[in-house]
Amino acid sequence: MTKENILEVANDLGYGNEKITFELKHRYIQPTIISPIDQLTADAINHNDKDAVDETIKNLLNEMNVVIDNKQYLVGTAAENSTLDHISTDINSRKGKAHMSMAKIVPLSTIAAYAVQQAYKNDENIFSPIEVNVVMANNLPISEIKNDPSVRNYYENLFTSKNHIVIFKNFDNDISVTINFKEVNVYKEGEVAIAIAIKHSQELRNHIINTIEKYYPDIDAKDFLENVQNILGIDTGFHTVDFPLIINGTADPFSSSSIDIGYGNVLSRAMESLPQRSQGYSVNDVVEFQNLLNSDPKTKIDKENKEYALQSEQSATPALIRKIITKFNSTLSKAKKIQLVLLMGGGTIPLMERTDYREQLINSLEEYRSSALVIPLGEEFAAYANLIGLERLANAMVEDKYK
Numbered sequence: 001m002t003k004e005n006i007l008e009v010a011n012d013l014g015y016g017n018e019k020i021t022f023e024l025k026h027r028y029i030q031p032t033i034i035s036p037i038d039q040l041t042a043d044a045i046n047h048n049d050k051d052a053v054d055e056t057i058k059n060l061l062n063e064m065n066v067v068i069d070n071k072q073y074l075v076g077t078a079a080e081n082s083t084l085d086h087i088s089t090d091i092n093s094r095k096g097k098a099h100m101s102m103a104k105i106v107p108l109s110t111i112a113a114y115a116v117q118q119a120y121k122n123d124e125n126i127f128s129p130i131e132v133n134v135v136m137a138n139n140l141p142i143s144e145i146k147n148d149p150s151v152r153n154y155y156e157n158l159f160t161s162k163n164h165i166v167i168f169k170n171f172d173n174d175i176s177v178t179i180n181f182k183e184v185n186v187y188k189e190g191e192v193a194i195a196i197a198i199k200h201s202q203e204l205r206n207h208i209i210n211t212i213e214k215y216y217p218d219i220d221a222k223d224f225l226e227n228v229q230n231i232l233g234i235d236t237g238f239h240t241v242d243f244p245l246i247i248n249g250t251a252d253p254f255s256s257s258s259i260d261i262g263y264g265n266v267l268s269r270a271m272e273s274l275p276q277r278s279q280g281y282s283v284n285d286v287v288e289f290q291n292l293l294n295s296d297p298k299t300k301i302d303k304e305n306k307e308y309a310l311q312s313e314q315s316a317t318p319a320l321i322r323k324i325i326t327k328f329n330s331t332l333s334k335a336k337k338i339q340l341v342l343l344m345g346g347g348t349i350p351l352m353e354r355t356d357y358r359e360q361l362i363n364s365l366e367e368y369r370s371s372a373l374v375i376p377l378g379e380e381f382a383a384y385a386n387l388i389g390l391e392r393l394a395n396a397m398v399e400d401k402y403k
Contacts, residue, residue, distance in 0.1 A: 098155040
């Protein structure tokens with residue numbers, strides 16, 4: 001089998017969003033949400049209506065209505081936009097990410113939707129069975145792998161143990177996609193960013209150099225990044241914060257760690273307190289609450305609702321920062337040679353925009369008499385650093401085995 005017959009996938013499945021790349025160039029983001037469909041509907045699209053088919057296939061990643069293992073779901077954006085009950089990640093669950101139902105359903109659906117789009121683009125008959133061979137790089141939280149090393153094999157086998165059939169129910173004729181995973185590897189979150197992405201992505205390196213120059217104008221940023229050997233990442237996700245550590249240019253599995261709290265916990269607590277601040281105004285889930293925080297209100301009521309949400313978030317954020325600082329101090333006590341602290345993950349963006357997060361980290365470094373630089377990744381890279389690393393790893397998996 002040649003690499004032309006392999007679909008190369010990098011999959012960074014977050015508790016809030018799945019970020020996925022196909023063929024090293026096509027990136028997509030998908031809410032980690034599913035909505036079970038318990039009854040049949042009669043609004044399927046006529047598969048002979050070319051214009052309707054064109055439009056639906058073009059937007060298929062936003063309209064995923066699938067059957068997997070004999071159960072029907074709306075997946076990702078389609079679920080988020082529906083009035084059906086959502087199943088999102090339970091931030092209070094003791095189950096790890098690998099054991100969530102979304103950890104299988106969302107990637108399978110997204111891969112299948114992309115395969116349908118590519119088949120349609122190539123003028124294939126999408127209403128005949130479609131087959132796709134996949135090589136995929138994934139990651140899981142450091143603590144999940146550290147606490148149960150077998151979880152790597154479990155998550156890999158979730159995909160590789162059998163062929164998976166995804167059936168799209170958008171049309172009056174079903175579309176069937178069979179996915180055959182030839183190889184799946186699972187890496188540690190955060191580690192793939194600071195060990196792989198920084199080394200191999202010139203775009204990311206340039207961004208870090210520019211950010212160093214912004215915060216530390218007296219430092220030769222390019223020379224610093226060329227020679228830095230000891231890096232601590234603080235990867236703030238939805239349900240976890242990972243602390244990957246590189247010492248002398250090599251990943252340190254013993255001092256790398258995670259905490260099981262993330263920005264999603266902030267959203268959850270803020271959402272719960274919202275009605276007390278807003279005369280009873282409430283939202284249905286953390287996804288809706290996050291959308292409210294990120295909204296651009298035009299009316300007086302909408303502006304007030306957003307302000308109430310921001311106040312609720314502000315009251316819930318200090319608990320997360322305290323947990324991060326505690327783990328940060330613990331890491332500093334063990335790894336005294338850290339030269340660079342890299343702030344990444346989607347949760348970094350609101351922490352940098354609306355709190356003194358970076359200043360608190362700098363204060364801790366000063367207490368430990370450390371001159372390490374504290375560099376936050378900007379919005380275009382913070383949530384994608386892990387994915388960039390996975391893209392390089394997925395590409396290497398294909399290049400190594402398929403010519």
